[in-house]
Amino acid sequence: MARRSGDCMKCLVIFAVVSALVVCGPALYWKFNKGFVGSTSRNSVCPPCNCDCPPPVSLLEIAPGLANLSVTDCGGDDPELKQEMEKQFVDLLTEELKLQEAVADEHSRHMNVTLAEAKRVASQYQKEAEKCNAATEICESARERAEALLIKERKVTALWEKRARLSGWEGE
Secondary structure, three states: OHHHHHHHHHHHHHHHHHHHHHHHHHHHHHHHHHOOOOOOOOOOOOOOOOOOOOOOOOHHHHOHHHHHOOOOOOOOOOHHHHHHHHHHHHHHHHHHHHHHHHHHHHHHHHHHHHHHHHHHHHHHHHHHHHHHHHHHHHHHHHHHHHHHHHHHHHHHHHHHHHHHHHOOOOOO
């Protein structure tokens, strides 16, 4: 098993070296043949180029009408097309205004529904508050009556206790 992995490793190393030579070989070949940058001995096979080429022809010279084309100028001279484009623009503006009106109406309707719901809930809370106030008043009056009865009962109890002591009762 160790021998197989060693053989496999050798194959991989050989493959890597061959791949590197194939990729870098042509560049190194030309460097060695022409010399390195900065070396004094240049073996140049070709003489320096002497070009007397005319300047490239511009697009304006080929077709002068193409330079002024733009999308906004398209059909600017045609009155029927201009009228149709204006109709479409007016239609688009009309549709936009209708959409904005629909949104405003929906917003207004939603606001009215919310306001009505808030009024209903406020009315319900007001009724609950009135019930609570009435119950509080009833409880308060009942407490006052109970307190008055308790004071009266204590007086009666004190009177009976006084009479019992006069009769010889010694208490607990």
